[in-house]
Amino acid sequence: xxxxxxxxxxxxxxxxxxxxxxxxxxxxxxxxxxxxxxxxxxxxxxxxxxxxxxxxxxxxxxxxxxxxxxxxxxxxxxxxxxxxxxxxxxxxxxxxxxxxxxxxxxxxxxxxxxxxxxxxxxxxxxxxxxxxxxxxxxxxxxxxxxxxxxxxxxxxxxxxxxxxxxxxxxxxxxxxxxxxxxxxxxxxxxxxxxxxxxxxxxxxxxxxxxxxxxxxxx
Numbered sequence: 001x002x003x004x005x006x007x008x009x010x011x012x013x014x015x016x017x018x019x020x021x022x023x024x025x026x027x028x029x030x031x032x033x034x035x036x037x038x039x040x041x042x043x044x045x046x047x048x049x050x051x052x053x054x055x056x057x058x059x060x061x062x063x064x065x066x067x068x069x070x071x072x073x074x075x076x077x078x079x080x081x082x083x084x085x086x087x088x089x090x091x092x093x094x095x096x097x098x099x100x101x102x103x104x105x106x107x108x109x110x111x112x113x114x115x116x117x118x119x120x121x122x123x124x125x126x127x128x129x130x131x132x133x134x135x136x137x138x139x140x141x142x143x144x145x146x147x148x149x150x151x152x153x154x155x156x157x158x159x160x161x162x163x164x165x166x167x168x169x170x171x172x173x174x175x176x177x178x179x180x181x182x183x184x185x186x187x188x189x190x191x192x193x194x195x196x197x198x199x200x201x202x203x204x205x206x207x208x209x210x211x212x213x214x215x216x217x218x
Contacts, residue, residue: 001148
C-alpha cells in the first residue's frame with residue numbers, strides 16, 4: 001500500500017472512531033494485565049463476564065495471592081484454558097510483588113519476563129496502560145494487515161514490524177485498536193463486509209464481498 005494510501009486509511013478509521021479503546025474491562029494497570037492474559041484464545045466478552053466480579057474484589061497482585069489459585073479458578077472457570085491461565089496469573093502476581101513492588105512494569109522486556117506474558121500481551125499493556133506506540137498483532141490485525149495490503153507478513157512479528165514501519169506519527173498510539181475493531185466488526189474472517197467498509201477503495205482484497213441483498217439475487 002502506498003504511503004499516501006496508508007495515511008488516508010488511518011485517517012478514515014480515526015475520523016469514524018477518534019478515541020478507540022480496548023473492549024477488555026479493567027480497573028487499573030494490574031487488572032488490565034490479568035484481563036489480557038486471560039483473553040488468549042478467548043473472546044473479550046467472555047473474559048469481561050468472568051472478571052467483573054473478580055476485579056470488584058481483587059485489584060492488586062497482593063489481593064490475588066490472598067484469593068489463591070482455587071479461588072481464582074472459581075471466578076474464571078468459564079474461560080478456555082482456565083487452569084493454565086489461573087496458574088500464570090498467580091505466578092505473575094507473585095513476580096510483581098517480589099520483583100516490581102506490586103506494580104506493573106512499563107517495559108516490554110520486564111513484562112515478557114512475567115509468567116504467561118508474551119509479546120502481544122506486553123504490547124497491549126504498554127499501549128493501553130502507558131501510551132506506548134506498540135502494535136499488538138492478534139488474529140484480527142494479522143488478517144487485516146495481510147488482506148488489505150497495509151502490512152503483509154507470514155508471521156505475527158513480520159506484520160508487527162511492517163505496521164511499525166508504515167504507520168505515520170499521528171496514528172501510532174491508536175493504530176492497533178482501530179485495526180482490531182475493523183477486523184472484528186467489518187473485515188471479518190469468513191466474509192468481510194466490504195459493502196460497508198470505509199476503506200474499501202484502498203484495500204487490496206479481491207473480489208470485494210457484495211452486500212447480502214446482492215448475493216440473494218445472484
